[in-house]
Amino acid sequence: MKTIKDKIAKLSFVALLLAVTSAMFYTPAASAHGEKSQAAFMRMRTIHWFDLDWSTDEVAVNEQMTISGKFHVFAGWPETVDKPEVSFLNIGIPGPVFIRQGSWIGGQLVPRSVTLELGDTYEFKVLLKARRPGDWHVHTMMNVEGGGPIIGPGKWVTVTGTMGDFVNPLTTLTGTTLDLETYALDNVYFWHALWMSIGAAWLWFWVKRPMFIPRHIAVSSGKADTLISPLDKKVAMGFAAGTLGLVMFSLGATNEQYPITTPLQAGLMRGIKPIEMPETTVTVKVEDATYRVPGRAMQMTLTITNNGDSGIRLGEFNTASVRFLDADVTEDESGYPDDILAEEGLTQSDNSPIAPGETRTIEVTASDAAWEVYRLADLIYDPDSRFAGLLFFFDEDGNRQMTMVDAPLIPSFI
Amino acid sequence: MAATTDSVKADASEAPLLNKVNLFSGLMLYLVFYSFIRWYEGVYGWSAGLDSFAPEFETYWMNMLYIELVAEVFIACGLWGYIWKTRDRNVMSITPREELRRHFTHWTWLVMYGWAVYWGASYFTEQDGTWHQTIVRDTDFTPSHIIEFYLAYPIYIITGVSSFLYAKTRLPAYSEGLSIMYMVSVLGPFMILPNVGLNEWGHTFWFMEELFVAPLHYGFVFFGWATLAVLGVVNTEVDALTKLLKKDLA
Amino acid sequence: MSASQSAVRSRAEAVQVSRTLDWMILFTVFTVILGGYHIHYMLTGGDWDFWTDWKDRRLWVTVAPIVSITFPAAVQACLWFRYRLPFGAVVCVLALMIGEWINRYLNFWGWTYFPVNFCFPSNLIPGAIILDVVLMLSSSFVLTAVVGGMAWGLIFYPGNWPIIAPLHVPVEYNGMMFTLADLQGYHYVRTGTPEYIRMVEKGTLRSFGKDVAPVSAFFSAFVCIIIYFLWHFFGRWFSKTDFIDGEGL
Numbered sequence: 001m002k003t004i005k006d007k008i009a010k011l012s013f014v015a016l017l018l019a020v021t022s023a024m025f026y027t028p029a030a031s032a033h034g035e036k037s038q039a040a041f042m043r044m045r046t047i048h049w050f051d052l053d054w055s056t057d058e059v060a061v062n063e064q065m066t067i068s069g070k071f072h073v074f075a076g077w078p079e080t081v082d083k084p085e086v087s088f089l090n091i092g093i094p095g096p097v098f099i100r101q102g103s104w105i106g107g108q109l110v111p112r113s114v115t116l117e118l119g120d121t122y123e124f125k126v127l128l129k130a131r132r133p134g135d136w137h138v139h140t141m142m143n144v145e146g147g148g149p150i151i152g153p154g155k156w157v158t159v160t161g162t163m164g165d166f167v168n169p170l171t172t173l174t175g176t177t178l179d180l181e182t183y184a185l186d187n188v189y190f191w192h193a194l195w196m197s198i199g200a201a202w203l204w205f206w207v208k209r210p211m212f213i214p215r216h217i218a219v220s221s222g223k224a225d226t227l228i229s230p231l232d233k234k235v236a237m238g239f240a241a242g243t244l245g246l247v248m249f250s251l252g253a254t255n256e257q258y259p260i261t262t263p264l265q266a267g268l269m270r271g272i273k274p275i276e277m278p279e280t281t282v283t284v285k286v287e288d289a290t291y292r293v294p295g296r297a298m299q300m301t302l303t304i305t306n307n308g309d310s311g312i313r314l315g316e317f318n319t320a321s322v323r324f325l326d327a328d329v330t331e332d333e334s335g336y337p338d339d340i341l342a343e344e345g346l347t348q349s350d351n352s353p354i355a356p357g358e359t360r361t362i363e364v365t366a367s368d369a370a371w372e373v374y375r376l377a378d379l380i381y382d383p384d385s386r387f388a389g390l391l392f393f394f395d396e397d398g399n400r401q402m403t404m405v406d407a408p409l410i411p412s413f414i
Numbered sequence: 415m416a417a418t419t420d421s422v423k424a425d426a427s428e429a430p431l432l433n434k435v436n437l438f439s440g441l442m443l444y445l446v447f448y449s450f451i452r453w454y455e456g457v458y459g460w461s462a463g464l465d466s467f468a469p470e471f472e473t474y475w476m477n478m479l480y481i482e483l484v485a486e487v488f489i490a491c492g493l494w495g496y497i498w499k500t501r502d503r504n505v506m507s508i509t510p511r512e513e514l515r516r517h518f519t520h521w522t523w524l525v526m527y528g529w530a531v532y533w534g535a536s537y538f539t540e541q542d543g544t545w546h547q548t549i550v551r552d553t554d555f556t557p558s559h560i561i562e563f564y565l566a567y568p569i570y571i572i573t574g575v576s577s578f579l580y581a582k583t584r585l586p587a588y589s590e591g592l593s594i595m596y597m598v599s600v601l602g603p604f605m606i607l608p609n610v611g612l613n614e615w616g617h618t619f620w621f622m623e624e625l626f627v628a629p630l631h632y633g634f635v636f637f638g639w640a641t642l643a644v645l646g647v648v649n650t651e652v653d654a655l656t657k658l659l660k661k662d663l664a
Numbered sequence: 665m666s667a668s669q670s671a672v673r674s675r676a677e678a679v680q681v682s683r684t685l686d687w688m689i690l691f692t693v694f695t696v697i698l699g700g701y702h703i704h705y706m707l708t709g710g711d712w713d714f715w716t717d718w719k720d721r722r723l724w725v726t727v728a729p730i731v732s733i734t735f736p737a738a739v740q741a742c743l744w745f746r747y748r749l750p751f752g753a754v755v756c757v758l759a760l761m762i763g764e765w766i767n768r769y770l771n772f773w774g775w776t777y778f779p780v781n782f783c784f785p786s787n788l789i790p791g792a793i794i795l796d797v798v799l800m801l802s803s804s805f806v807l808t809a810v811v812g813g814m815a816w817g818l819i820f821y822p823g824n825w826p827i828i829a830p831l832h833v834p835v836e837y838n839g840m841m842f843t844l845a846d847l848q849g850y851h852y853v854r855t856g857t858p859e860y861i862r863m864v865e866k867g868t869l870r871s872f873g874k875d876v877a878p879v880s881a882f883f884s885a886f887v888c889i890i891i892y893f894l895w896h897f898f899g900r901w902f903s904k905t906d907f908i909d910g911e912g913l
Contacts, residue, residue, distance in 0.1 A: 038552075088858035094464055095548035095776045099851040102838055109838045111850045113860035132777055134460075141550075143858030149550050163777070168851065172844070173834045180848060184830040185781045191827045192765070195789040199758045202793055206751050210679070211686040214663055215747040216652050227748040233801060236750070240797040243790050247822050254826040261832035264720045265846050266865045375467070432684060456775055510671035514681065521688040528695030535699030536763040540706050541771040543714065544783075547854040548776040570699075591907035598902070599696070606703075624856040626710035635707045641700025642735070642902040645742040648689055650905040652746075655685060658671040662678035 038151060040379040041078055043320035045388045045406070047142045048072040049152035050318055053334055054138065059130045061161030064101065067091070067140060068125040070275065071152070075119040076388055076406035082146025084116040086268060091126050092139025092151050097159065098128035099168060106273035113145070113268050120274035121402075130159040131166045153321040155337045174260050191250075198246075202239055277402065281308030282393050286407035287361065289387060291380060293413050297367030298387070300405070304360055310395040311353030317346055317366050319389030320376055324366040326351055329394055342368035353396065380411040431511075432518040440526045444569075448533050451561055454478075459545070459557045466553035479560045486568040493576050501583035508586070514658055516584050517651070523577035524647070530573040531603065534566035535638065546624040554614045567607045574600040587654035595646020602640015609633040693739075698759035701735040705760060711863070713764070713786050714772075716831050717849030719824070720864035725880040728786055729817040730887045732757075736792060737892045740799055740808070741899025750800035757792040761785055781831070782848040790823040791816035805896050813892035817885025821877050 052069035059065045077083060089103050089110050103110050103126045116122070128138075136159065140152030168180040218227055287301035306312050315329035323336060324345035332341055349363040371377045379387060388406040395401075455463075462470035502508070508516070538561055545558040555564075578600045581588045588596070616630040672678040705713065708731040712724040740752030764785035772783040798812035799805070831845040842850070849859070 086860045088860055090855065090858055091853055092550065092855055093853055094460070095855060096778060096852040098853065100853050101851070109840055111840065111842070111846070111859070113858070137464075141855070143860070145858075145860050149856070149858075151550060170835055170837075170844070170847070173836055173841070176833070178844075180781075180844065180851065181779055183781060183844065185779075187830055188781055188784045188827055192761070192784065192787060195787050195823075196758065196761060199754050199761075199789040199792065202754050202796065203751050203758060206749055207686070207690060210682060211749060212648070212652050212689050212747060213655055213659055213682045213685065215749065216656055217660055217663060219746060219748055220656075224748050228750075228800065236797045236800050239793050243793045244819075247790050247819060250826040251822045254829045258829045258833060260834065261829055262834040262841070262843055263832070264717060264864045265840075265842055266720075266862060268860075431681065452770070459775070510669050514671040518684075518688075521685060521692070524692045525688050528692035528699075531699035532695040532763070536702040537767060539703055540710075540764070540767040541775070543706065543710065544767075544772045544776045544778070546856045547714075547778075548856065550855055592910045594906050594908055595902060595904060603699075625861045626707055626714070627712075631707040635704050638700045638703035638707075639898070641696050642738050642899065644693060644696040645739065645899065645903045646905060648693060649742070649746060649903055651689070653905060655682075659678050659682060662670060662672050662675055663682060 038149075039382060040320060040376045041382045041384060041386065042081060042147075042150060044376070044379070045074050045076055045078050045386070046081060046144070046147070047084075047150050047152065048074060048318065048390050049140050049321060050390065050402075051334075052140065052153060052336070054155045054157065057156060057335075058158045058160065061130050061133060061159060061163065061166050064127060064129050065098075065157065066125055066127050067138065068123075069140070070121055070123050071140070071142070072121045072390065072402075072404075073116050073118055074388060074406075075404065076386075077118050078384065080384075081148075082144060083118065084142070084144045084147070086113050086145035087116050088113045088143040089124060089126070090141040090143050090149065091128065092141035092149070092154060093128075093136055097130075097132040097134060097136050098138070099131055100126065101129050102127040106275070108269070108272055110269060110272070112266065114272045115268065115270045116272065117274065121277050122272065122274050129168075130161070132163045133159045133161055135159075153337060153340055198239075198243070205235060280401050280403055282306055282312060282401055282403055284391060284403050284405060286405050288410070289407050290410045290412045291371075291377065291387075293377065293380070293411060295367065296369060296371045296377065297365050298371070298409070300364045300366075300407075302362055302364055302405075304354055304362065306354045306356055306358055308395070308401075309356050310397065310399075311355050312393040312395050312401070313351055313353050314346070314348060314362075314364065314391060315394045315400075316392040317364070317389055318392065319366075319387065320374065322368070322370045322374060322376065324368060330392070340370055340374065342366070342370060345370075379409060385409050385411075429515065431515050433522070436519075437522050437525065440522065441529060444526070444529050444533060448537070448566075451565070455557060455561060463557035464549055466555065475557055475560055476555065479555060479564055482560075482565050482568075486565075486572065490568075490572045490575075493572060494579055497576060497579045497583060505584060505589045506586055510658055513586060514655075517655060517658075520577065520581050520585060521651075523573070523580050527570065527574045527577050528644075530566075530570035531641065534562070534570045535603065535606075535641070538562040538566040539634075543624075543626055551617065551624070554618070559610075563607065563610045567603075571600075571604045571607065574603065585654070587650065593647070593650055595643040595650065598640050599643035599647055602637050602643065605637040605640070606634055609637060694755060694759050697735060697739060697756055698763045701756055701760045702763045704734065705732055711861075714783055715849060715854075716782055716784075716828060716845035718862055718864055719786070719828050719845065721821075721877040722865060722867070722880045723863050724786075725821045725877055726884045726887075728788075729791065729820045729881075729884045730891055732760075732788055733791075733795075733813060733816050733888045733891050734895045734898075735760075736795055737809075737813075737895035738899030738902060740795070741805065741896045742903040744799055744803070745805075745900075746903065750796045752799075753792040753795040754789070757788040761788065778852055778854075779848070782852055784827070786820075787824050787827060788820070790819045794819060805893075809889050809892040809896065813889040814885040816892075817888040818881050820884070821881050 049069060049071045055066045073084060089105055091100055105114060105122050105124045136157055137154040138157045139154035142150045144150060166181060169177060170180050171177045215227055218224060283305045285303040287303055289300045291298045313329045315326050317324045322340045324342045325332065326346040326348060327344045328351055345366055345368040347365045354360050379385065385408060387409040391403050391405055393401045458474040462474040465471060542558040542562045545556060578596055612633050672681060709728050712718045712728055718724060736753035736756045739756050743749040743752040768780060768783050768785060772778045773780050794815040795808065795812040799808040802808060832843045835842050835844055835847060837847060
């Protein structure tokens with residue numbers, strides 16, 4: 001009977017270990033990234049991402065992919081978020097499912113935090129190398145000190161292969177080639193195991209003899225001195241001397257083995273170069289804007305003046321990563337994520353070209369389920385009920401101009 | 415004080431001083447339960463826990479939260495009510511042997527309390543750190559919070575209060591008055607749970623980054639210090655046990 | 665209860681009972697202190713302890729010993745002065761490091777896949793042994809605070825350097841210099857932790873030359889002495905066995 005019980009106990013333990021192990025090596029089938037929770041005003045009035053390109057949507061472990069594009073730092077930055085004086089170009093992925101091999105703003109490598117200027121537009125690129133298999137939502141992301149993470153658009157990318165194959169080779173300035181994934185791991189385990197064993201030995205030296213009640217009886221009856229023998233003192237001195245000796249020896253040996261080491265590198269990077277955007281020849285005035293709650297549509301009355309020398313048409317309204325396009329004027333060719341692309345989401349009362357020198361007032365409607373799905377409609381519950389976004393105009397030759405809108409928004413509940 | 419080789423034979427008709435089955439079953443109960451929780455978290459944290467607005471989050475995580483909160487209220491009321499209801503009204507008249515047996519049962523409770531504190535304050539609290547480094551916090555009820563704050567913390571609170579009530583209702587040493595350090599060691603860690611209110615308010619108000627050493631978290635630190643009151647509980651117990659065993663150990 | 669009755673049948677049983685209780689008490693002290701110490705340490709010095717790209721020559725060296733000498737001082741105040749058990753510091757530190765290792769392995773690596781060579785804990789054992797030995801040999805909390813506390817602060821960095829030194833080897837990467845630890849922080853994406861929250865290498869301490877770690881360690885050692893005193897008295901308070909009248913509670 002006892003044998004059967006033991007077997008059951010053993011098998012249960014093995015099953016438990018297997019269950020925990022299987023959870024550790026589980027490959028997820030689907031996961032999103034929680035960007036919808038961010039207040040609509042933060043996504044509409046801080047960083048606007050555009051011209052994004054994810055180089056692939058399927059990549060094998062150890063292969064690279066890039067995300068590139070531009071972001072505009074909105075001049076109407078909200079008061080409740082600190083200005084982007086200390087910002088970090090991050091990447092919105094669930095932990096190190098990719099490693100970040102490089103990130104650049106305006107051609108400058110930005111491994112550390114940078115200062116961004118309101119109203120400027122920057123070009124960026126992030127180079128990733130796949131590490132863990134699964135379907136991952138890969139977002140652009142900017143962290144702003146005092147503001148938190150500001151998440152941009154995300155696209156699903158499938159990583160195939162096995163994580164065990166992942167390698168991260170590097171060559172140091174001292175000429176050593178190593179795999180950062182496992183580098184120095186044995187050294188970490190060795191020293192921790194050694195020191196913890198020494199600590200455990202000290203503990204064992206004392207706990208192997210009677211502890212609490214008998215020692216309390218001795219101390220409270222004035223016989224405390226009998227509890228520590230001369231041998232105990234010698235052993236203690238041995239432990240102390242051994243500890244000091246081992247620390248000194250290991251310090252010397254380490255300095256001999258690694259004569260060249262440098263401090264951690266830190267510090268804010270200033271002077272990041274923005275893109276020189278072409279002078280815009282379009283002016284836009286928002287006469288009024290309403291959000292119709294039942295229809296999940298935002299309606300704007302815009303007065304547009306074309307000061308250029310070619311007819312222009314409004315083709316896109318881009319806010320909080322959601323793109324509303326007028327299909328008659330432009331279409332997406334970049335493979336932008338479907339859930340935040342409304343290919344026919346922008347309708348205009350008159351979308352014929354606005355001639356050079358002409359001023360026209362038009363009704364523009366941006367409608368799509370994304371207002372609800374991405375919780376932009378919650379803007380009406382914000383304490384500062386304003387909306388903002390980018391408008392893209394196209395001339396007859398297909399040239400593009402970008403302007404910003406930033407105006408109050410009135411909700412309509414009927 | 416010297417160790418002895420004399421055999422110690424228990425009277426067959428008498429209940430053992432320490433019920434080892436209870437002790438090991440209790441330890442295994444927590445271990446198996448938390449291993450299951452860790453497995454659940456490992457799988458559904460990734461597949462359903464990254465986006466709090468997704469329907470699967472409601473299914474796998476919010477429902478877990480509702481179930482655990484209801485279960486905890488029932489278990490706490492049942493357990494605490496049972497210990498109180500079955501209290502010994504003549505605690506001062508028990509035999510020394512019965513008192514010693516009860517001390518062992520009390521220490522079984524305290525061992526469970528220590529075990530539960532480990533899982534709550536060490537294992538699941540630091541684990542919450544790695545989840546916050548990994549994802550963007552998009553709700554107060556992240557998968558790691560649903561387990562840390564609303565499962566592991568209530569479990570050690572239920573265990574700790576049960577232990578306190580057991581001592582208060584069954585042991586002569588605690589029958590008169592209230593042990594200050596026992597209350598601190600149970601109520602201090604209990605206060606970590608209400609302190610979640612400060613934590614969530616701060617994170618929501620300022621949208622802070624995931625800096626573990628942020629002053630916002632110092633409420634947890636302050637109440638964590640209360641675990642040191644276990645020293646006072648040990649001392650109180652050792653005093654009581656010394657009275658029971660002194661003449662036999664001498 | 666009759667005073668003439670005995671709780672045990674024989675001296676042998678008394679010894680066995682006492683020994684069984686020893687283990688139960690030790691287990692409870694170990695796990696409860698582990699919980700409290702771990703929560704304290706991770707929220708006062710945790711970020712430096714989690715990541716190699718926080719383990720710098722200044723703030724890690726300064727902060728980690730100061731916030732970690734707390735619980736050892738308090739537990740020593742009870743275990744030595746009531747029981748003459750000289751393992752108060754080691755039991756705390758061993759508990760903390762076991763708790764940390766379980767977490768770093770099963771969760772930082774096993775759940776969110778950060779490599780262990782990026783998220784291993786700091787080594788606190790050398791200081792703990794010295795602290796226990798000084799208290800045992802001197803039986804004086806004043807001497808332990810001054811000598812042991814100072815040793816605790818001073819020995820922290822050399823006790824950890826053999827573990828972190830390989831990660832401070834420089835590497836040239838896309839036209840910039842990094843240490844391997846910096847590169848770990850850059851490569852292994854922490855979505856919720858932007859680079860700017862790192863508190864490392866701040867200030868102008870480097871003006872006095874490149875060997876800034878000893879200066880940081882010395883300052884840390886000074887504060888450790890004060891913190892030891894403070895927490896020794898916390899430990900004494902927490903060791904009390906007083907009861908209060910329950911009226912009005």
